[in-house]
Amino acid sequence: MSLPQAFVDPSSIAVVGATEDRAKWGYWLATGALAGADRRRVWLVNRRAAQVLGQSCRPTVGDLPGTPDLVVVCVPPEHVLPVVRDGLDNGCRAFLAITAGLGADEAELAALLRRAGARLIGPNSLGLFNAATELRLAWGNFTPGSLAVVSQSGQLGSEIAGLGARAGLGVSRFYSVGNQLDVGAADVLESLVTDERTTTVALYLESFADGARIITALEALRRAGKHALVLTTGASDASRRLARSHTGSMTSALDVVDAACRAAGALRVATPRELVETARVLDATAPPGGRRVAIISDSGGQGGIAADLAADRGLRAPVFTDRLQAGLRALLPAAAAVSNPVDLAGAGEADLQVYAQVVELVAASGEVDSIVLSGYLGCYGEDSPSLVDAESAVIDRLGHGHRTGAAGVPLIVHSMSAASPAVARLREHRVPVFDTVDAALGALGHVTRLGGQPRSAPATARTEAAATTTKRTDAAVPAPVRTDAAVPAPGYWAARTFLTALGVAMPEARRVTDAAGFAEACASLRPPLVLKAGWIEHKSEHRAVRTGLSPDSAAAVFREMYERLGPGEYVVEEQDTRPGVVELLIGARRDRDFGPTVTVGHGGVHAELWRDVSMELAPVDRRTAAGMLDRLRSRRLLDGWRGQPPVDVEALIDAIVAVSEAIAATTGVADIEVNPIRVGPAGALAVDALVVPRTAEVVPKAACETTGADGRRKSTEEQEISREHVH
The missing domain is CATH 3.40.50.261 (Succinyl-CoA synthetase domains)
Structure with missing residues (x-):
């Protein structure tokens, strides 16, 4: 439902609880309403006062001579329901409730509004x-x-x-x-x-x-x-x-x-404060088109601090080209640093116009997306009155360039003065100016992040019914296809089937339930082999997985695991022994508020230790999936680390996109986890997976009970899903 016009520009207002006591809400609401009395009719309501603020009062909304477009409710909690009923009976359909602490009355109030088709902001x-x-x-x-x-x-x-x-x-x-x-x-x-x-x-x-x-x-x-x-x-x-x-x-x-x-x-x-500082920059200039920043200062120390802060906030101070450096040397003393950051080395004190000349030269170079000017500018006239006019002229020149969008490069100023006339003049020119360099760089870092375009997949593609399947192409947005993804049964074998149907590659495997079937599976697979108890979720924690099995050792390992864990669905796989692989994880889950999400991160048994993950709403396209990888601290492992070859990132992106689409398409699935997915130079192979149905609120403790060799039932995993997560 849209916001009613009564909350934007009401034709009439009734303030219930109006008072002349300045310490009470009713005073501020009444005076505020009366300030717009030339635009709309204002009625004041007070049971015990005939007049408030020189205006006549009525005891109830029902006593008003007309129907208010908006009723403002500022009364004790026990009186809120009667006031709203009175307003509804009088034909009012919009309420602003200041009162807090309604308790159980909130439910009754909601039902009352719903039956009447009325709207309310609040309470509280x-x-x-x-x-x-x-x-x-x-x-x-x-x-x-x-x-x-x-x-x-x-x-x-x-x-x-x-x-x-x-x-x-x-x-x-x-x-x-x-x-x-x-x-x-x-x-x-x-x-x-x-x-x-x-x-x-x-x-x-x-x-x-x-x-x-x-x-x-x-x-x-x-x-x-x-x-x-x-x-x-x-x-x-x-x-x-x-x-x-x-x-x-x-x-x-x-x-x-x-x-x-x-x-x-x-x-x-x-x-x-961060919000307001960022909004100040956005109020004055468009977000930069990229992360390249020029740092210009009249102090080497301040320039160095600014450079460190810029890097910490995701900005990059590139080394200027020889041509730009030569232009700067022509303006500055021989001792000046001109590579970026730029240290004016006293040139500003000799001629204040140097500040503007350097900014203009750098802005016109095309080598940066934003400029930070840091230091003493703004203090000259404050400390030396004879310099007021000269400093004002420089600021006017900077302000003119800022207003005309010189080369489309935003200028942010850090001044050591907080409120000098020069700083006020900068603000008049709508040049963002801050009295600390960390505030300046923080705001610039934020607006630079806003400069990128939003995700290409629209919100409508992220609904519960959304489902797409993507083959590897250069297209940024996947083409919609069938939406008939089915919810898999519990267990690892079903998870394998689910994922391979999505195009996620997994090792050759067999499902077995007894020793004879296990022997037959071993004979048909290439060693070394992996044995897993398929019904146990986090297998490493419960000794439910064994790797590196040879045909000679496999039978004994199966016998020991079977005696310890009992009958069930076991899986025998060919072990991935490719050299140069990187282990990552891909996870997807259904958030209570925002719906399907997908996560990629550093995987394997140490995944939770490193907590190196990147998340997006699902589904994602290939460009967004690539961006998720770029945000990982472990990203460089994919490009080859310490002599290792680069891995097949495109195959990994395929898997991320496929899992993201699966969680969006399959409303009956709460969680999907592929951990690890082993990515090598020749492709990506998922070697363990978990798919959690969206069924029960709570998974009972002892969900993975098994039978030991002594015939006694025992628990191998006790874990709950919270109500918040499932719903």
């Missing part, structure tokens, strides 16, 4: 603000601007707005969605797509229950030319979701949010 909302329509229904004051704030936490949203105001960045709209009993963040985000004043959206959420719709809204904002910055919680171990696969235990809630942001072309930041 800090309010809303719309600069374009003079709608101010919140605690505090807002500075108009271009940043829209949508926050589940009212106070945190207010902090973002306050930080923005102090940084010269105002608010276009503010929505505190509170408990999201009815109207949620997705409703508000959708309404911002066509809002002309909004250029950047700040989103804070603690839960993403409507994840797929939120992604779609963020994608729509991106297509409309607006940027979205996301703030959330979930970095701690306590926020990790449980899963049966190794892959699930190695990812966190933030991994999924980051994947969703990449899919939608949004960006997650860590703090409100």
Whole structure:
């Protein structure tokens, strides 16, 4: 459902709980509503006061002379339901509930609204603000601007707005969605797509229950030319979701949010200050077209620190060409460093115009995507009044180049002054200026990440019904095909069958249940061999797998394992002995909020130790799968390490895409894990796999009970899937 116009530009408002007490919410809501009285009708409601703020009051909504377009509810919790009933009886269909602590009444309130076809923001909302329509229904004051704030936490949203105001960045709209009993963040985000004043959206959420719709809204904002910055919680171990696969235990809630942001072309930041600093840059300039940054400083020390920070934030300071270095030498003293970073070596003090000359030369070179100017500029006139005019002239020159988009290269300034007239002048020119270099490089790093295009697969391709199969081609987006993937039965043999049907290569193998069948299988396979107890999930942990078996040793090993683990479905495989292989894992799981996801990482028995993984929403295309590999710390192993040959990365990408499509196509599957998949110069071979059906909420303890040689039933694995993971 879309956001009703009553929450954007209501024709009339009733504030229930209006008061003259400045320490109460009712005062701020009443004064805010009255500030827009020239645009709409405003009624104040108070049971015990005949007048508030010079305006006559009515005791109830039912006593009003008309039907309010929007009712603002700011009363004690026990009075909320009666106020809403009164409003509904009077024909009102939009409510803003500030009140918190409704408890069990929330369910009744939701049912009441649903029956009436009414909408509500809150409860536990800090309010809303719309600069374009003079709608101010919140605690505090807002500075108009271009940043829209949508926050589940009212106070945190207010902090973002306050930080923005102090940084010269105002608010276009503010929505505190509170408990999201009815109207949620997705409703508000959708309404911002066509809002002309909004250029950047700040989103804070603690839960993403409507994840797929939120992604779609963020994608729509991106297509409309607006940027979205996301703030959330979930970095701690306590926020990790449980899963049966190794892959699930190695990812966190933030991994999924980051994947969703990449899919939608949004960006997650860590703090409100980071968000505002990034929004300041976006308010002034377009994101750079790449990661190449020029660092220009009047101090070698500051330039070095800036270079280190740039690298830490994913930026690259390339060595300038001989031609550009020669041009810089013509402007600077012989002692100046000109390769990047550039050290002005006192040239700026001799002639302040050097700052602008160097910036202009580097911007026009085509060798960088952004420029950071760091150091003393901004302090000259503050410390030496005789230099005010000269410094202002330089800043005007820099500002003109910034406004005209000199060579399309954004300029970010770090000044040692926080609030000098020169710094204020830079801001007037809309040049992003920061008083610490880490803030400058942090904001630049974030906006550079936003400069890339969002994933090519649209959100509609990531629904539960999505299913595609991709052969190796140069196409970025796979072509849709049949969507009849079936849920495999439990056990390793069924997982093998499932994966090989997807095109994932696995070793030649046989399924056996007794000694005779085992002997027959061994005779038909090429040694060395691997023996696995197929019904046990994490086999290494339970001595349910043996490798390196010869025809002579295999029979004894099978006998020992059978006596220890009991009857069941065993699998005999040819062991992969190819040289130069790298072990990775591919995992896929179904996230409660965002749906299918796929993960790739460093694999094998030490996978959970290294926790080197990369996640995306599923399905992924080949380009996205390649990008997942590039984010791994272990990526260089694939290109050949210490004399090893490069491996077949294209075959690995095939497998990643296939598994991602399988989890998206097969709604009855909760988890898929291929660990390890051994990638060598001649291809990729999956040598163990797990497919978990999406059936029971909890897998009972002792799920892998077996019979020992003494006939006693004993447990070889006790593991649960959490309700949160399955659902």
